[in-house]
Amino acid sequence: MSAPTIEIDDVHKRFGHTTALRGVTFDAATGITGLLGPNGAGKTTLLRMMATVLAPDDGRLRLLGWDPRVADERLAIRRRLGYMPQEPGFHRSFTAFEFIDYVAILKEMTDRRARHDEVRRVLGVVDLEGVSDRKIKALSGGMRRRVALAQSMLGDPDLLVLDEPTAGLDPEQRLRFREIVSERTSDRTVVLSTHQTEDVAALCQRIVVMLDGQVLFEGTPQELTDVAEGRVWLAEQRAAGARLSWRTANGAHRNIGEAPPGADLVAPTLEDGYLLLVGDRALSEAAA
């Protein structure tokens, strides 16, 4: 891994009686890092800290080499940051163009012409030029997510923090998203959270799996896939020893867990590795 652009060291955070993060430590470098984990694992809390909108109770963060607790350094981070929150709010009476223009002003772009050019550029990146003059309230949920993504791309930031950017996007839009985010990864740091293991497998150089406010796994997609090596097999029925099992489209049951001798082992996927790591918690969430 190249020199870290994000350093997170023993970070803790509590909200009242709830502990959101308990001693999170990991580094990330340029390229794309994916945060995986069930709801309530602490992903959003961590991403909000990386976006400088939330301070840790304890522990240390350095973003792009700066300390977000120091006002001048925080400003320097924000000047190079793009952030898409999990639930981006909009001024619904604004058009898509006006909303992104509004964020561009908050990003200190005061020259109208240059700002408008940049607004058009990011709208083009997310294929929304055709609806730029439509009110936000008239846009579909997927379009709004793309507006939120577009505002995060303003100014071509060096650090992109995206909280569930693919939620609500259709398959074509998700492919387009992958295309957009995978550009300029040689000198840009992207950290995103998602529930879509396919997105992580397709995009991320590094993966951090979180559970109950802690880092459960940190490594490459291949390393996460390897967690399930020799532990995925197909059978006619749900196997007794399987931790997780489901009937596939061709009728066979895909079992994950400790394989019995002579089991028909198959190549694991990244999702198998993830499910084995977070286990019952992920399965109960999927059933909900």
Next chain:
Amino acid sequence: MSAMWHADAEMLTSYADGEIADVHASSLEAHLLACERCRDRLAAVPASASASAPASQGSMDRIWAEVVDTIDAPNPGFVERTLIALRIPQHVARLLAATPSLRGSWLIAEAVALGFAVLAANTATGRSADLALFLFLVVAALLPVAGVAVAFGPGIDPAYEVGAAAPMRGDRLVLMRATAVLATSIVISAVAALAMPRLDAIAIAWLLPSLGLTLATLTLGTWLRPLVAAAAVSLSWIMLAAAAAVSTQDRLAVFRPAGQLACLVAIAASAVVLAHRHIAYQEGIAT
């Protein structure tokens, strides 16, 4: 559309040479958008000895980009157009247009609240006339406080989270919006005051309290969320006004000269504390 005036040759030459002041350039560009005759004359302006041909071409490109931008960018909404007409810079107008308490619906609600108070004051007689006047003054003084409470902050501003991660100073945005809300409320209250039965000093006795309460809310807002700060300030002041009325047997006691003096002191004290505490809005890190 016919133009009201035409640019003179000197102005067009300066513009083509890129030597015109920005403020005049903007004005001329706005005119050129509507005036074909001046566009043709500008196109015919020869490059001066000091200006190279590419510079002239650059000027034309600039005009064309301005034309495209003006046509392509959506027309701003009513609030934004009004602010721009009041000579507020366009980028500031856009930031203010996102203020919930500067929307038409909010302003109408303010006017309706004051309208009821004015109606009560005009129909009340005897002892109830003082009560109606008291009601009007209290409502007028508290309007900007309510407006400030819903002008910014988490849970109020839908794009707060995105804004908090942006480099623009939070205190600048807060003060900008609070000033706009205060100014708007003062205008609405002043218009309402003209409809009061007594057009004397007491009809504008809400002015200093409204300034003091707004500043107190902004100051307290450096510790608390704006909505909580506004509620605390409003309740405290209503209780103070009621206590003053009971103790002096004068319903309007808090609006009399002694009350106005107290407001001036509160304004000065709040301003001093706010000047020291405004950094809290700048922090932008929620906990």
